[in-house]
């Protein structure tokens with residue numbers, strides 16, 4: 036096969052088709068990726084995660100074992116306001132702290 040055969044109009048045309056095909060696939064991939072990015076994420080965070088995200092902004096995260104169940108309840112009524120937390124998230128955090136504080140009252 037001679038080299039000049041690679042430059043026949045037919046070969047050039049098939050290159051053009053291949054390039055157009057690649058661009059189309061690229062566009063589809065970008066469209067799908069964009070959908071994934073903008074799709075609403077319905078992920079429920081655990082009390083532990085909510086605690087880590089919200090309660091270490093102003094001061095270091097404290098160990099749940101540093102206070103009793105009752106003390107955590109009081110602390111949460113104060114810190115909940117500071118962290119501007121919705122009731123549900125505040126309850127989840129308190130549950131996590133009380134379940135892991137290791138004391139009875």
Ligand code: HEC
Pocket residue numbers: 086089090091092093094097110111113114115117118119120128
């Ligand atoms: C906007 C800042 C801020 C956020 C957010 C915050 N705190 Fe605090 N926290 C403070 C400050 C300031 C103190 C120091 C004591 C005080 O002034 O009440 C404190 C003290 C504490 C203490 C120690 C109390 C003591 O007697 O030493 C604990 C425990 C605590 N916070 C837990 C939390 C928890 C749990 C959260 C998440 C719900 C949280 N904090 C979110 C500002 C914040």
